[in-house]
Amino acid sequence: MDKEMLSMEKNKVWDLDELPEKEKQPITCKWIFKRKRDGKYKACLVARGFMQKEGVDYTETFSPVISMPSLRLVLVLILQENLHSYVVDVETEFLNGDLDELVYMSQPQGYDDRTGKVCKLNKSLYSLKQALRHWFHKFQQL
Numbered sequence: 001m002d003k004e005m006l007s008m009e010k011n012k013v014w015d016l017d018e019l020p021e022k023e024k025q026p027i028t029c030k031w032i033f034k035r036k037r038d039g040k041y042k043a044c045l046v047a048r049g050f051m052q053k054e055g056v057d058y059t060e061t062f063s064p065v066i067s068m069p070s071l072r073l074v075l076v077l078i079l080q081e082n083l084h085s086y087v088v089d090v091e092t093e094f095l096n097g098d099l100d101e102l103v104y105m106s107q108p109q110g111y112d113d114r115t116g117k118v119c120k121l122n123k124s125l126y127s128l129k130q131a132l133r134h135w136f137h138k139f140q141q142l
Helices: 002-010 066-081 132-142
Strands: 015-018 031-033 041-047 118-122
Touching: 002 041
Parallel strands: none
Antiparallel strands: 015 118, 031 041
């Protein structure tokens, strides 16, 4: 969990701030643990995106997805033309997408500083409704 929090801090995913509106509720977050092949567990902090309200916390959620027939066609063309393809694994992919909307999240369990402040998200976080869209826009800029 400490490694994940260091990654969030390094990427400046959020700033601690007061909740500006009393009627606006921050979304909550949850730690998810995935067991790796070597038996170790990887911690991942995910936002509870189902708590977001359309038009308030987000406006658009789309992200382009390739269909399997299209992927097969591209792979066949790569083979026919004797080209090279590469697979890229981005460890903190969603933490690179900048948020356009104001989204507030409660502090993560185990890292709450008891000040009553909430996290004002600067970057997308796993499970936000708009996370894929923001990551795709960031990826297009490369």
